[in-house]
Amino acid sequence: MNQKQATCQHKLMVTRDALEVIQGKWRLPIVLSLTFGDKRFGEIQREIVDISPKMLSQELKALEVNKIITRTVYDSMPVTVEYSLTPLGKSMRKMLDEILDWGVVFRKEVVVK
């Protein structure tokens, strides 16, 4: 195997790792939402209008397991729970920005035409 092929194989593996997190309909939207500030369960739900509580709960758990977000419970009345990005979550910023930039290009070229 030559250098180019080895590089490609390595990148294919890394892509798979990254896809584990950005895969799915809701994870990127949730992370994006939290880049605008820490939010409570209900706030995220109101922002991502068509997500069900089941999916939101499930995806928040997955993001927590992958150390992208943290969950903090405040014993206010009624109890509130705040979700925020970890440093790892915040490190997604540049990637998110590039996905958004490309999304705009793609939209112009394909979606609206």
Place this chain on the structure above:
Amino acid sequence: MNQKQATCQHKLMVTRDALEVIQGKWRLPIVLSLTFGDKRFGEIQREIVDISPKMLSQELKALEVNKIITRTVYDSMPVTVEYSLTPLGKSMRKMLDEILDWGVVFRKEVVVK
């Protein structure tokens, strides 16, 4: 709705568009593979070792529809078909690089630990 909320809503929409293309197990790997040069069906299959011909064929079609790649048939013997990135496909480069960069960070932080 304030400015921040409007911006977030817009970004959520754009994210959805981008996800249409980067969604799925095979699309990003295929695009990545083609950033290393134009390739034939069999070459891609040998590079992405565990993709089946069915999935490869299906995903190549989807990428063609979304104007990410072009398909060129050469009437050599036997017939060969070459796939290459369109300008829109090439415009995914920066996004791919950021996904890869982040993938490396994520791998270090979560996957290997």
Place this chain on the structure above:
DNA sequence: GTAACTAGTTACCTTCAAGTAAGTACTATT
């Protein structure tokens, strides 16, 4: 006591992405 707010959970169902295995069509080589 009943409605409303918080943040979820649970059961059930449907749909779609993906996997498996075999087959197709053409040509060239032996």
Place this chain on the structure above:
DNA sequence: AATAGTACTTACTTGAAGGTAACTAGTTAC
């Protein structure tokens, strides 16, 4: 005539992702 190489296609099946609707649990306000 049989095998191998090109690039797929087709039929069938499995499993995961996602959707719907109703329900839980604790507290506060009316």
